[in-house]
Every structure is written in structure tokens, then in C-alpha cells.
Amino acid sequence: MSCKxxxxxxxxxxxxxxxxxxxxxxxxxxxxxPDQLSYCYGCGRLNEHGLQIKSYWDGxxxxxxxxxxxxxxxxxxxxxxxxxxxxxxxxSTGTAAAAAARAxxxxxxxxxxxRFLTAAxxxxxxxxxxxxxxxxxxxxxxxxKGRKVVISSTLLANGEVCxxxxxxxxxxxxxxxxxx
Amino acid sequence: MSCKxxxxxxxxxxxxxxxxxxxxxxxxxxxxxPDQLSYCYGCGRLNEHGLQIKSYWDGxxxxxxxxxxxxxxxxxxxxxxxxxxxxxxxxSTGTAAAAAARAxxxxxxxxxxxRFLTAAxxxxxxxxxxxxxxxxxxxxxxxxKGRKVVISSTLLANGEVCxxxxxxxxxxxxxxxxxx
Numbered sequence: 328m329s330c331k332x333x334x335x336x337x338x339x340x341x342x343x344x345x346x347x348x349x350x351x352x353x354x355x356x357x358x359x360x361p362d363q364l365s366y367c368y369g370c371g372r373l374n375e376h377g378l379q380i381k382s383y384w385d386g387x388x389x390x391x392x393x394x395x396x397x398x399x400x401x402x403x404x405x406x407x408x409x410x411x412x413x414x415x416x417x418x419s420t421g422t423a424a425a426a427a428a429r430a431x432x433x434x435x436x437x438x439x440x441x442r443f444l445t446a447a448x449x450x451x452x453x454x455x456x457x458x459x460x461x462x463x464x465x466x467x468x469x470x471x472k473g474r475k476v477v478i479s480s481t482l483l484a485n486g487e488v489c490x491x492x493x494x495x496x497x498x499x500x501x502x503x504x505x506x507x
Numbered sequence: 508m509s510c511k512x513x514x515x516x517x518x519x520x521x522x523x524x525x526x527x528x529x530x531x532x533x534x535x536x537x538x539x540x541p542d543q544l545s546y547c548y549g550c551g552r553l554n555e556h557g558l559q560i561k562s563y564w565d566g567x568x569x570x571x572x573x574x575x576x577x578x579x580x581x582x583x584x585x586x587x588x589x590x591x592x593x594x595x596x597x598x599s600t601g602t603a604a605a606a607a608a609r610a611x612x613x614x615x616x617x618x619x620x621x622r623f624l625t626a627a628x629x630x631x632x633x634x635x636x637x638x639x640x641x642x643x644x645x646x647x648x649x650x651x652k653g654r655k656v657v658i659s660s661t662l663l664a665n666g667e668v669c670x671x672x673x674x675x676x677x678x679x680x681x682x683x684x685x686x687x
Contacts, residue, residue, distance in 0.1 A: 368579050368587040376578040398556040399548050401624065402679065407548040408625045409593030416589045444581065445588045448630045455624070499582065 355381035356389070356421040359435040364442050369417035380414060382421040382466075389422040391464040399458070406456040406484075414464050415480050415492035416448055422466045423476035423496035430471050443476065443496040456482065456489040464492075474498035535561035536569070536601040539615040544622050549597035560594060562601040562646075569602040571644040579638070586636040591670050595660050596628055598644045599674035603656035606648045607678065623656065623676035636662065636669040644672075654678035 357370040357380070368377040382391045391414060399410045424441040428434055435441070456462065466480040475497055482490040537550040537560070548557040562571045571594060579590045604621040608614055615621070636642065646660040655677055662670040 364582055366578075366583060367581050369581075369589050374578055374580070376576075396556075398546075398554055400554070401547050401549075402544055402622075403546060407593075408628065409549050409589065409596045412592040412596065412628055412630075413587075413589030416592065442582075444635070445630075445632050447632065448588065448592055448628070450592075450625075450628045452625050452627065 353383050355383055356425045356435055357381060357417075359424075359437055359439060360442060361437070367417065369413050370421060378410075378413060378417070380417050380421075382418050382425070384425065385465075387467060389418065389425065389466045391418040391421075391466075392461050393464070394461045395458060397458070401455075404455075404458055406458050406462070408450070408452055411452070411456060411462075411482055411490050412448060412450050412492075414462065415450055415482060415490070416445055416494060418464045418466055419448075419478035419480060419492065419494035420445060420496050422468065422478050423494075423498075426468045426471060426476055426478075427498065442499045444499050445494055446475075446497045447493075447495040449493045451491045452489070453491065454487070454489050456484050460484050462489075469493075533563050534615075535563055536605045536615055537561060537597075539604075539617055539619060540622060541617070547597065549593050550601060558590075558593060558597070560597050560601075562598050562605070564605065565645075567647060569598065569605065569646045571598040571601075571646075572641050573644070574641045575638060577638070581635075584635075584638055586638050586642070586664075588630070588632055591632070591636060591642075591662055592628060592630050592672075594642065594644050595630055595662065595670070595672035596625055596674060598646055599628075599658035599660060599672065600625060600676050602646045602648065602658050603674075603676035603678075606651060606656055606658075610651050622679045624679050625674055626655075626677045627673075627675040629673045631671045632669070633671065634667070634669050636664050640664050642669075649673075 365371040365373040370380045382389050395406050399407045401407045420443040423443040425435050427441040463483045466478050469479050470477040478494045480492040481488045545551040545553040550560045562569050575586050579587045581587045600623040603623040605615050607621040643663045646658050649659045650657040658674045660672040661668045
């Protein structure tokens with residue numbers, strides 16, 4: 328069975344593909360950030376050198392798919408751990424923003440005030456992550472308390488869990504935000 | 508007082524500068540890795556797209572200096588947390604290799620068998636890390652036991668600690684190593 332809309336991603340399995348097609352009707356969390364906050368190297372849509380990762384709700388979980396570039400390696404054939412940390416980091420802060428909006432009974436909007444920074448990042452690398460396949464990061468909200476959101480996540484390749492992450496996210500203080 | 512050999516790095520203070528000048532007589536840990544293991548995105552000297560970080564002994568500590576590029580930002584003016592995680596990650600695995608050699612009473616050599624992967628990475632982001640200055644990561648060996656080395660580190664900007672890291676490094680199993 329072929330994957331009509333994602334033919335460019337040869338290694339996507341059908342399940343991921345169908346979920347992606349559903350998700351085409353959604354806007355990524357990161358694409359709600361205002362322009363001034365959209366230059367993050369990991370997830371800013373306006374950082375042309377960056378990874379530009381995208382996160383979406385999938386029920387109560389948030390999903391990010393990312394295809395590492397051929398040079399994102401640790402040793403030949405395996406994905407660089409710092410890239411894995413970056414994916415988990417940005418996917419978690421994005422999920423924190425979306426979760427903070429949901430906690431108020433709504434969803435992210437272009438004028439949502441939620442933007443999170445990482446206070447602590449932990450990654451357990453369970454097995455080498457193969458290069459050449461699309462990685463899937465699945466995050467869920469472990470805790471929301473005041474300006475703090477804790478996100479745990481798993482990173483999968485070929486459906487196998489290769490890494491687990493936990494990120495403590497803190498809502499960006501107003502004095503660090505660039506003027507709108 | 509000017510910094511003769513490092514005039515390109517305007518933000519280096521004199522102390523760092525003098526240490527760098529001493530270090531010009533040393534070879535970076537990563538530059539001992541054999542070619543086949545020198546394509547890491549974080550520290551491989553042969554990865555032309557990568558960060559190419561370099562680590563050196565400074566007494567019992569290991570030091571890495573890195574100047575983030577202008578696009579390595581989280582929000583304007585501050586360094587991307589995923590880059591910080593990457594610096595801590597590669598500096599720690601490099602330090603683990605050098606420490607494993609020292610534990611046998613020698614120093615790294617071109618044919619040293621030591622190459623480490625990350626089993627667990629933890630970073631506490633203590634304050635936003637300013638962009639535009641040279642970052643200094645200082646690592647020390649917390650534990651060496653069999654094929655496991657634990658490295659703790661601090662990341663400084665303008666002499667101020669901005670992040671702390673702890674990395675559990677495991678010597679790469681032979682079956683993951685590319686043929687020499």
C-alpha cells in the first residue's frame with residue numbers, strides 16, 4: 328500500500344502515514360508562535376538553518392516526525408544523540424505550550440501567550456537509533472503546575488523505542504520575550 | 508591586554524586566552540579518533556556540516572570552547588538548549604575516552620581503542636545562555652567503572668555558570684564499530 332501524500336518519505340509505514348494524513352488538517356504547535364519567537368534552531372519556522380520540527384496532537388499525546396539528514400550521525404549508520412536530545416527538547420516545549428492552552432479549556436491560537444523554555448532535560452539512550460528512517464517522538468504531559476509543565480516522551484525508529492526523554496518546561500518570563 | 512593568537516575571538520577573556528595558547532601544543536581528544544569514527548555531527552573532524560567541537564585536558568578537568576553561530580538561538584539573544592546539550596554530550600564522551608586512556612596510565616593515541624557513546628544525558632539549564640560570547644564547558648570525571656564513565660560538567664558564558672550536565676558514557680561495543 329502506498330502513501331499518497333507522503334511519497335517523499337519512503338520509510339514511513341502505513342500507520343504513521345495515515346496519521347500524518349489526518350494531521351494535515353491541523354496546524355503545528357510551533358506554527359502558532361508569533362514571528363519574534365519563531366527563530367528557535369530546533370523548531371522555529373523562520374530559522375532557515377534550523378531543524379524546523381513540527382508537533383501535533385494525536386489524542387492525549389503529541390507526535391513529532393523527523394527525518395534526520397545524512398550528516399546527523401554519531402557513528403556511521405546511527406543518529407547523533409545531540410539531535411535526539413534536540414528533538415525531545417523542542418517537541419516537549421511545544422507540547423507544554425499546547426498543554427497549557429488545553430488546561431485553560433482551549434487550544435493554541437496565534438495570540439496564545441504560551442512559550443516555554445527548558446529547565447531540565449533528561450534523555451536515556453536505550454539502543455542505537457538507526458539512520459535512514461523517519462523518527463517518531465511521542466510525548467505526554469506528566470504534570471502541569473503553575474508555569475511548570477513536565478513532559479515525558481519516547482523516540483521510536485521502525486516502531487522500536489530507541490530513547491526516552493523527560494523535560495521540565497517553564498513558561499518564558501515576560502522580560503525575556505522580545506517586544507511584539 | 509590583547510590575545511595574540513585568538514584575536515578572532517573578541518569575547519575571550521585573558522585567562523581563557525592564555526589557557527588556549529598553552530593548549531595549542533595539545534591535540535584535541537577528538538582528533539585521535541580514527542577516520543571511520545570521525546563523522547560525528549557534534550565532534551567529528553570529518554563531518555563538514557557538524558559542530559566539530561574540540562576537547563583538551565586542563566589539569567584534571569577537560570575544557571571545550573565553542574562559539575555558537577548566530578542561528579543557534581532559542582529566543583533572540585539566547586543560545587539554543589539543544590546545542591548546549593550537544594556540546595555537553597560530545598565533550599563528555601570525548602573526556603570519557605581520554606579518561607579511559609589515563610586510567611591505564613597513558614594518554615590517548617591514534618590507535619587508542621576508546622570511543623564512547625551516551626547512555627544517559629542530563630542537563631539543568633540554570634539561566635539563559637547569552638549568544639555572542641564563547642562558551643566554555645568544563646568537565647570532570649565522576650566515575651570510571653569497567654566500560655562505563657560518568658562525566659559531570661558546567662557550561663559557562665562570561666564566566667557565569669549557565670548549565671550543568673551529567674553524562675553516562677559507555678564504551679562503544681566492538682560490533683557497532685565500522686571496520687578499520
